[in-house]
Amino acid sequence: MASAKEYVKNVIETVKKRNPGESEFHQAALEVLESLIPVIEKHPEFQESSLLERIVEPERQIIFRVPWQDDKGRMQVNRGFRIQYNSALGPYKGGIRFHPSVYIGIIKFLGFEQVFKNSLTGLMMGGGKGGSDFDPKGKSDSEVMRFCQSFMNELYRHIGADTDVPAGDIGVGGREVGYMFGQWKKLTGLWNGVLTGKGLDFGGSLARTEATGYGCVYYTDEMLKDRKTSFDGKIVTISGSGNVAIYAHQKATQLGGKVVAMSDSNGFIYDKNGINLDTIKKLKEVERKRISEYAKEHKGAQYTEGCLGIWNVKCDVALPCATQNELDGKAAETLVKNGCAAVAEGANMPCTPEAAEIFIKNKVSFGPGKAANAGGVATSGLEMAQDSQRESWTFDEVDKKLYRIMVNIHKAGKEASEEYGTPGNLVNGSNIAGFMKVARAMMAQGLV
Ligand code: NDP
Numbered sequence: 001m002a003s004a005k006e007y008v009k010n011v012i013e014t015v016k017k018r019n020p021g022e023s024e025f026h027q028a029a030l031e032v033l034e035s036l037i038p039v040i041e042k043h044p045e046f047q048e049s050s051l052l053e054r055i056v057e058p059e060r061q062i063i064f065r066v067p068w069q070d071d072k073g074r075m076q077v078n079r080g081f082r083i084q085y086n087s088a089l090g091p092y093k094g095g096i097r098f099h100p101s102v103y104i105g106i107i108k109f110l111g112f113e114q115v116f117k118n119s120l121t122g123l124m125m126g127g128g129k130g131g132s133d134f135d136p137k138g139k140s141d142s143e144v145m146r147f148c149q150s151f152m153n154e155l156y157r158h159i160g161a162d163t164d165v166p167a168g169d170i171g172v173g174g175r176e177v178g179y180m181f182g183q184w185k186k187l188t189g190l191w192n193g194v195l196t197g198k199g200l201d202f203g204g205s206l207a208r209t210e211a212t213g214y215g216c217v218y219y220t221d222e223m224l225k226d227r228k229t230s231f232d233g234k235i236v237t238i239s240g241s242g243n244v245a246i247y248a249h250q251k252a253t254q255l256g257g258k259v260v261a262m263s264d265s266n267g268f269i270y271d272k273n274g275i276n277l278d279t280i281k282k283l284k285e286v287e288r289k290r291i292s293e294y295a296k297e298h299k300g301a302q303y304t305e306g307c308l309g310i311w312n313v314k315c316d317v318a319l320p321c322a323t324q325n326e327l328d329g330k331a332a333e334t335l336v337k338n339g340c341a342a343v344a345e346g347a348n349m350p351c352t353p354e355a356a357e358i359f360i361k362n363k364v365s366f367g368p369g370k371a372a373n374a375g376g377v378a379t380s381g382l383e384m385a386q387d388s389q390r391e392s393w394t395f396d397e398v399d400k401k402l403y404r405i406m407v408n409i410h411k412a413g414k415e416a417s418e419e420y421g422t423p424g425n426l427v428n429g430s431n432i433a434g435f436m437k438v439a440r441a442m443m444a445q446g447l448v
């Protein structure tokens with residue numbers, strides 16, 4: 001039998017060969033697989049039963065045409081995706097992303113991450129992801145509605161409350177989930193928790209909107225506790241200004257931090273007095289405007305074009321909450337030089353492998369996305385539970401469960417990092433902890 005190291009190397013080669021050109025997926029798979037070498041050494045049965053070869057291969061990949069009509073009556077077409085990655089632990093579960101950069105490699109990386117993230121939550125959820133290269137920016141409400149309806153006209157035959165439960169991600173929030181739910185209901189004649197992130201009037205959960213950002217801050221707070229400190233008085237930088245970023249700001253501020261910088265895909269704002277969240281919420285959630293507008297309303301604030309510059313802002317805590325590979329090695333070096341003590345990934349894979357390595361080497365507490373941003377999908381799991389019971393829990397009940405889940409995820413990652421020889425390395429620890437449950441379930445379920 002090949003050594004664990006050789007075995008993992010062979011699986012990585014297969015991934016690259018089978019999925020040519022899908023660099024984001026290669027990146028995500030490589031990170032997880034490399035951290036599993038000590039696990040394979042301890043558990044040769046996983047190698048004997050080709051478990052890694054099976055776990056990197058999605059159970060099902062669906063690609064479909066999404067035709068829709070714009071406001072001028074012209075026919076448009078986009079491409080839709082749903083990857084049902086792994087159902088060992090429960091129904092496929094994961095968001096839908098609408099962004100022009102979406103292609104199969106993005107959905108596959110997100111689906112793969114989701115498998116281990118969902119496992120870490122401790123809830124009964126498999127992993128999946130979907131999306132489209134549709135760009136909601138600049139589209140009218142009716143165009144977005146017609147697109148969502150057309151997207152669902154195909155997707156509905158693949159999803160269900162006990163088979164596959166989509167939710168939001170970049171470009172998909174309450175508005176889009178509402179339109180998709182409406183169309184799904186019309187097509188199937190059913191009413192159940194087939195999507196999460198629904199409106200509060202029709203089966204949505206309190207605290208789901210806040211959950212990813214809040215969860216990321218709860219997780220960061222656990223890392224800070226390990227450093228014998230807290231958010232109180234900390235200067236915080238948060239990239240992005242969407243769902244995750246907004247509620248990370250809210251919770252970090254509640255815990256005594258001061259958020260001085262936020263961004264969108266055009267640039268970033270710096271406000272040394274602390275960014276006013278009401279203005280951000282108005283600009284982003286209601287008016288759907290650019291973050292540059294903030295500087296027009298707050299004279300003390302500065303706007304700078306380009307989003308990478310945000311990492312030059314001196315801070316104690318950095319929360320990248322926008323998109324993949326938005327924080328590179330150079331940015332990581334700057335953060336380290338400026339004394340940053342903790343970085344947690346609110347987004348999926350926002351730090352490049354070089355950046356993550358620099359943080360770990362320099363003893364910056366580093367929370368990887370599949371652990372730090374798991375609060376969103378965890379609360380989606382809580383929404384599924386409420387829908388099944390035909391009950392709604394209070395905000396406080398959901399928030400308390402979310403908090404416990406985040407504390408447990410941090411603990412699981414920390415303990416696994418110690419057990420497998422890299423104490424404090426939460427990347428390795430979270431990968432291992434997330435993997436073990438899926439691996440045990442797949443072994444028990446036979447040839448799956
Ligand atoms: P939103 O669409 O609400 O916000 C996305 C934010 O990121 C916007 O500020 C957007 O700027 C910025 N952004 C998007 N793409 C790029 C890009 N290519 N370059 C620079 N900035 C970009 O999405 P969410 O807040 O929901 O998602 C943010 C991240 O968090 C994603 O990585 C997502 O996968 C992850 N995540 C989300 C969860 C959720 O529950 N929503 C759960 C777990 C993770 P602009 O408006 O200019 O495009």
Ligand code: 2IT
Pocket residue numbers: 093094095096114117165166167168169170196348373374376377378380
């Ligand atoms: O990346 C993610 O975990 C999400 N976008 C949330 C998925 C979900 O099903 O709530």
